Amino acid sequence: MSRENFHKACKVSELKEGVGKRVYLDDEEIAIFKVNEEIFALSNICPHQKARKIHEGFIEDHGVICPLHGWKFDLATGNLAPDRRGLKTYPLKIENGFVFVNVIKKELSW
Ligand code: FES
Numbered sequence: 498m499s500r501e502n503f504h505k506a507c508k509v510s511e512l513k514e515g516v517g518k519r520v521y522l523d524d525e526e527i528a529i530f531k532v533n534e535e536i537f538a539l540s541n542i543c544p545h546q547k548a549r550k551i552h553e554g555f556i557e558d559h560g561v562i563c564p565l566h567g568w569k570f571d572l573a574t575g576n577l578a579p580d581r582r583g584l585k586t587y588p589l590k591i592e593n594g595f596v597f598v599n600v601i602k603k604e605l606s607w
Pocket residue numbers: 543544545546547548563564565566567568
């Protein structure tokens with residue numbers, strides 16, 4: 498079974514450097530960031546208090562900081578610390594000037 502589930506998220510040109518954009522794709526709420534010309538897609542829901550605020554986060558170094566209480570997540574891995582999981586991240590690709598996000602769901606076991 499293919500694990501590819503790409504959805505068109507936005508135009509690359511809509512993304513402002515360091516400013517998050519919230520999108521809803523296949524029932525998931527996702528924050529997209531462009532930082533130093535690289536694009537990242539992470540869950541928009543902070544695991545601390547389930548706030549849907551990551552897209553309003555601040556960028557510092559290679560991380561995004563939740564605007565509510567300052568938890569900081571690595572943009573590429575979503576981790577809170579090297580060995581501490583934080584936000585789900587999504588693979589993406591750029592095609593014809595659009596960002597496509599691979600909304601991989603948890604495996605269902607039937
Ligand atoms: S809700 Fe994100 S740090 Fe508290």
